[in-house]
Amino acid sequence: MENSLVPEFQFIRKYIKKLAGKGALDLTDDAALISVNPAYELVLTADAMVENVHFFTNDPVDLIARKLLRCNLSDLAGMGAEPVGYLLTVSLPKHCFNAEWFEQFTNGLEKDQKLFNISLLGGDTTYNPYNMVFSLTALGKVKKNKALRRNNAKPGDGIWVTGTIGDAALGLLSLQNKISDFDGFLTRRYHLPQPRLGLQLTDIANAGMDISDGLIQDLGHLARESQIGAVIFADQVPLSLQAKKIGISYLENCLTGGDDYELLLTIPSEKEHLAKIESQKANIPLTKIGYCTDQANSLICYDKNKNCMTFKQTGWSHI
Known part of the structure; x- marks a missing residue:
């Protein structure tokens, strides 16, 4: 048959x-x-x-x-x-x-x-x-009515991310023979993202989304939908040891390269301790990288010297 x-x-x-x-x-x-x-x-x-x-x-x-x-x-x-x-x-x-x-x-x-x-x-x-x-x-x-959305961030919320940022973007550069991936970690992060399921934050975070097109670009999406501004600090963005070895000259690639598939969250200050508890329970690192402001359509990224960074492009575009 x-x-x-x-x-x-x-x-x-x-x-x-x-x-x-x-x-x-x-x-x-x-x-x-x-x-x-x-x-x-x-x-x-x-x-x-x-x-x-x-x-x-x-x-x-x-x-x-x-x-x-x-x-x-x-x-x-x-x-x-x-x-x-x-x-x-x-x-x-x-x-x-x-x-x-x-x-x-x-x-x-x-x-x-x-x-x-x-x-x-x-x-x-x-x-x-x-x-x-x-x-x-x-x-x-x-x-019902508990889904995290992009449009509910509030001024004063902290801006948080899971895991480390930029590994996959560097992994792609390695596959293109532009940099060396010393132990294969960065290439694996490009090939095999880690979806951050299991974090129970629907009663803790005000807004959330995953980072697929680059941290800067996706934060811009969230800020626009919530009609808020955002300030982040590049030296607070979590980088893997392997990304740090590549060097500061590739920081822009990490912030804008995409394919991270980490979570981007805004969390009110009074619930930050609860977020940290959930992070420990799920064994998923959470790092605060900035805060939301009431200056709609404003996104500022400061470098380690507190200078405002500019980018050739903010992230991946499908068009």
Whole structure:
């Protein structure tokens, strides 16, 4: 009976079916069914990745798959949501329709599904004569009226970030042979972002989002949506030991390069101690880098000498 299936469905049954969760109905129908708890709201996010735009042709296939999933999980984390499931569309040249490629791709997804407690709900597989294109839509849940938004930052809030900033941007420079990645750490951070799920900050932070297009640019988005200003201090932005070894001449790359997938949060001063407690519980570092002001459309970044920094570009643009 297996051999009577058209090739696409053979691949789905052999490689994709193992990723399917309960709502996917064993991938036997054209849509999924999920139950929605009335105390929660659904959070939906979608991202696409295109060969030679978001990843290189020779990148490990399993890491391409894992980065695709993790970028979407980071969007859920930015709203304080818990993952529920995801939809996946894969558009491939014919040379990718082989057992080895699909096994590597799905093994990568399977590994992260277990790590982040999420499963596939459905999707589509199509032929593309030119390059690899992926699209993933992630679904999450958050208690009603508790989602972190970009538009609720208040003057006086502290500006905080998780983890370290700029590693992935430097990792990309390494892959382009522009700098040396001494131990492979920076390249790994580019290939495999760490979505900051698990921080319980929906009752603590006023505003939040993930950092994907660069710290400066994404902080500008948040400030604009909240109609506030922002002041940050470059020497307070957390950098990894590996980034520090690269040198201060690459600081602008770290602040504007993108692909961090860390969280950007504004937290009122009276709740900072609660944020620190949650940071310790989740084992996710939180660092204060500045504060919000009432000067709408003003974003100032000071260097270590308290001089106002200017940037050639503030971050990644898709257009």
